[in-house]
Amino acid sequence: MGQIGYRGVYNKKTKNPFRISRSKIELFTECQRCFWLETVKGIKRPNTAPFLINSAVDQLLKSEFDIYRKKDEQHPWQKEFKVDAKPYSHEKLDEWRENFVGVQYEDKDNNLVLFGAVDDIWVNKDGELIVVDYKATAKTKEITDLDPSGWHDVYRRQMEVYQWLLRRLGFKVSDTGYFVYANGIATNEGFYNKVEFRTNVFPYHGNSDWVDGRIKELKTCLEQDEMPPVGASCAYCPYARQRTELTLEFMRSRNSK
Numbered sequence: 002m003g004q005i006g007y008r009g010v011y012n013k014k015t016k017n018p019f020r021i022s023r024s025k026i027e028l029f030t031e032c033q034r035c036f037w038l039e040t041v042k043g044i045k046r047p048n049t050a051p052f053l054i055n056s057a058v059d060q061l062l063k064s065e066f067d068i069y070r071k072k073d074e075q076h077p078w079q080k081e082f083k084v085d086a087k088p089y090s091h092e093k094l095d096e097w098r099e100n101f102v103g104v105q106y107e108d109k110d111n112n113l114v115l116f117g118a119v120d121d122i123w124v125n126k127d128g129e130l131i132v133v134d135y136k137a138t139a140k141t142k143e144i145t146d147l148d149p150s151g152w153h154d155v156y157r158r159q160m161e162v163y164q165w166l167l168r169r170l171g172f173k174v175s176d177t178g179y180f181v182y183a184n185g186i187a188t189n190e191g192f193y194n195k196v197e198f199r200t201n202v203f204p205y206h207g208n209s210d211w212v213d214g215r216i217k218e219l220k221t222c223l224e225q226d227e228m229p230p231v232g233a234s235c236a237y238c239p240y241a242r243q244r245t246e247l248t249l250e251f252m253r254s255r256n257s258k
């Protein structure tokens with residue numbers, strides 16, 4: 002199908018549906034002002050460097066799970082971690098995994114196209130789809146669950162948005178998704194052109210009830226002319242304010258001389 006809808010800065014007058022990615026929903030959740038500045042005014046926060054090692058791990062995991070998908074067999078980790086499911090085959094799977102295309106749903110009420118690219122989809126014995134997200138990191142502690150402190154909430158919301166999208170397309174989707182979490186081992190004797198990983202597969206029980214309401218709020222934000230308030234947890238705006246105040250003070254003192 003390719004991508005549908007309009008990309009770029011939001012235009013209240015256009016009849017074309019506006020594209021909102023999963024990461025834009027996350028940006029809105031974190032800070033309405035940053036979301037509004039980017040989508041309505043075209044002012045983006047500077048990009049951070051991409052995590053290319055993580056992308057390489059994702060790509061290799063996709064290729065590996067595809068081998069078992071073709072054979073219609075369980076991956077050994079599905080057996081090891083007692084996941085009663087197999088990799089799911091669907092003619093659109095490659096599209097659903099493609100960045101900037103992904104699983105797409107046209108929300109006619111809000112005139113938006115919501116989309117997000119999944120890492121993988123498995124299917125259980127009841128025919129329910131299971132959203133799967135691959136993660137890679139390098140921590141000393143073994144990772145067997147999401148962190149309860151809240152800094153993994155972005156991963157929880159990510160999975161819940163994918164579950165919501167697939168349900169919107171009419172699929173039966175399990176509340177239980179899985180994280181395939183690869184943890185790089187940094188305690189080996191040397192590098193020798195190789196990093197070993199220990200991978201754990203663990204479930205997460207999602208609840209996507211919040212998504213509909215968040216999309217309505219997001220649409221209201223797109224339509225507003227006033228700059229919304231900043232989110233609570235970002236340090237950039239206080240930093241920028243202090244810098245600006247100092248610069249103005251410096252300019253004033255220079256002009257008064």
Ligand code: SF4
Nearest residue numbers: 032034035235237238
């Ligand atoms: S607080 Fe952070 S996220 Fe919000 S507008 Fe400022 S820079 Fe953007």
